[in-house]
Amino acid sequence: PAAPIRVLVTGAAGQIAYSVIFMIASGQMFGPHQPVILHLLDIAKMADALKGVVMEIDDGAFPLVAGVVATTDIKAAFMGIQVALLIGAFPRGPGMQRKDLLKMNASIFKEQGEALKNYASRSVKVLVVGNPANTNALTTMTQASGLPASNFSALTRLDQNRALSMIAEKVGVNVNKVKNVIIWGNHSLTQLINRFLCYNSRVPDVNSAYIQNYPSPSVITPVSTAVNDEKWIREQFIPLVQNRGAAVIAARKLSSAASAATAVVCHMRDWVLGTKDGEIVSMAVCSDGSYNVPKGLIFSFPVTCRGGEWTIVQGLKITDFIQSKIDLTIKELNEEKEAALSFLN
Numbered sequence: 001p002a003a004p005i006r007v008l009v010t011g012a013a014g015q016i017a018y019s020v021i022f023m024i025a026s027g028q029m030f031g032p033h034q035p036v037i038l039h040l041l042d043i044a045k046m047a048d049a050l051k052g053v054v055m056e057i058d059d060g061a062f063p064l065v066a067g068v069v070a071t072t073d074i075k076a077a078f079m080g081i082q083v084a085l086l087i088g089a090f091p092r093g094p095g096m097q098r099k100d101l102l103k104m105n106a107s108i109f110k111e112q113g114e115a116l117k118n119y120a121s122r123s124v125k126v127l128v129v130g131n132p133a134n135t136n137a138l139t140t141m142t143q144a145s146g147l148p149a150s151n152f153s154a155l156t157r158l159d160q161n162r163a164l165s166m167i168a169e170k171v172g173v174n175v176n177k178v179k180n181v182i183i184w185g186n187h188s189l190t191q192l193i194n195r196f197l198c199y200n201s202r203v204p205d206v207n208s209a210y211i212q213n214y215p216s217p218s219v220i221t222p223v224s225t226a227v228n229d230e231k232w233i234r235e236q237f238i239p240l241v242q243n244r245g246a247a248v249i250a251a252r253k254l255s256s257a258a259s260a261a262t263a264v265v266c267h268m269r270d271w272v273l274g275t276k277d278g279e280i281v282s283m284a285v286c287s288d289g290s291y292n293v294p295k296g297l298i299f300s301f302p303v304t305c306r307g308g309e310w311t312i313v314q315g316l317k318i319t320d321f322i323q324s325k326i327d328l329t330i331k332e333l334n335e336e337k338e339a340a341l342s343f344l345n
């Protein structure tokens, strides 16, 4: 049998973790034959709740779980890990200034970046989920000097999945027929909009997307043709994707958790096991200057994955409308970056 993979989940007593841990344990992230050792980290005041999560892992009797390290100690949590799902973050609260949120999170992710540098496997794959995710990933990467920039990513897959599902519903096809919707830019701040910010930073782009076997088998139809309603795309679809998180909060009185966990699984599974031929997914990764995004910014790009490495898909056509939105998200991420870096010294 394969050697177990050591997977760290932070914020392990939180909502998203409560879904994602059980998906990992049941083999959805690394496949049905890959054992895992779960490293679960939370803060001291959550230690009891974390014990309860461990009891439930035990009670699941998962054959793939080769061990559990549940701890509030950073060193024990990060020791030897090969995958890091950084979900825990300082939550925004009513009346909280953006600067304060960035500051609190800079200190958390600074410590975790250092822990990655000191204790994790050199090939550790890091996925930051805790918001503001792109900038938290940037802080982590900056502090984990010596680890390759290609080890770091942030989650925009939930936005991608939301977009795929909305297009599928509009056209009236199963979601697995919709391919290559791209999310550019930043995942993080849209949920903040409704409270105290006014950026629309994630940019869903259907201009490279198509519908497979539609309207008949072996035919491929561009999404723009199948939808045939540019006004709907600009005025309904894009805002719906951008505001979906807030809609879930309004309905559930809690933020999305199971769908966020599903997106975490999709992101890491594709990174480790590879994307399907011809299929593009979105991951926020360190920009190499592609599409004129400033080098070093953590930015969501279209990627493919092979052999555990992601590659930015080049040469996609970007319309002026999408470019104007990308320009805004670059501006926002640059501002966040400046603020976060100013807190690190």
Ligand code: NDP
Residues within 6 Å of the ligand: 010, 011, 012, 013, 014, 015, 016, 017, 041, 042, 043, 046, 087, 088, 089, 090, 091, 092, 108, 129, 130, 131, 132, 133, 158, 191, 245, 255, 256, 257, 260
């Ligand atoms: P959740 O598990 O619901 O969310 C965790 C983080 O994921 C939040 O920052 C949240 O952002 C973010 N997130 C990113 N994408 C999404 C999405 N699409 N939908 C919802 N959330 C998204 O939070 P809980 O409060 O339930 O749990 C957090 C846990 O983290 C707690 O147990 C807490 O103790 C722990 N924690 C751990 C730290 C550490 O390990 N050092 C530090 C701080 C907290 P958003 O805020 O925008 O909803």
